Amino acid sequence: MLRIPFPEYLKEINSKVKEFLEKKEFKVGEMNHVLINxxxxxxxxxxxxxxxxxxxxVATISTGGGQLLNIRTKENKEIIHSVYLEPGALSVLHGALYSELHEIEENLSDDISRASNFHSLSSPLENGNFLxxxxxxxxxxxxxxxxxxxxxxxxLKTLNFDSVS
Ligand SMILES: O=C(O)CCC(=O)C(=O)O
Structure with a gap:
């Protein structure tokens, strides 16, 4: 992959992500790639x-709405974890789960009662409903x-980038 600098707003977020990962003692080099979906x-x-x-x-920040992320085993596609990625949350995929499959189902709502992180969510239930x-x-x-x-x-100069971050 070719290196181009992050835009300013991403540099600031990236340094906060780095700070968090270091505090939690994750062993990872600089985050030099960001994918926005x-x-x-x-x-x-x-x-x-x-x-x-x-x-x-891998560190992911969620904004806007939330979504349920499933982790499935590579071997038989069984769901072993579902994590609700709520707005404002930073989630880190690492260790043994990195090599399993992850997916977000094509749904219009998510049943957060399935989430492994249900008890630490700040998302309010909609009308007492888990959906x-x-x-x-x-x-x-x-x-x-x-x-x-x-x-x-x-x-880089031709492409209007002044420096490489
Ligand atoms: O958007 C997410 O939370 C997951 C993104 C993802 O799995 C990917 O881009 O490979």
């Missing part, structure tokens, strides 16, 4: 692993790409 209600992401191009510590309607969710997923290449300074 937008999910409208009813949209999700199919079961997948992030693979060997990244270090196995939370989806709102558009935008996630920021920070990763460490193990192998990157620098672009020549002249090319």
């Amino acid at each position: 937008e999910y409208k209600p009813g949209q999700g992401i199919m079961a997948h692993t992030d693979g060997p191009a990244y270090s196995p510590v 939370i309607s989806r709102q558009t969710r935008i996630s920021f997923t920070f990763r460490n790409v193990r192998s990157t290449r620098f672009l020549p300074k002249a090319l």
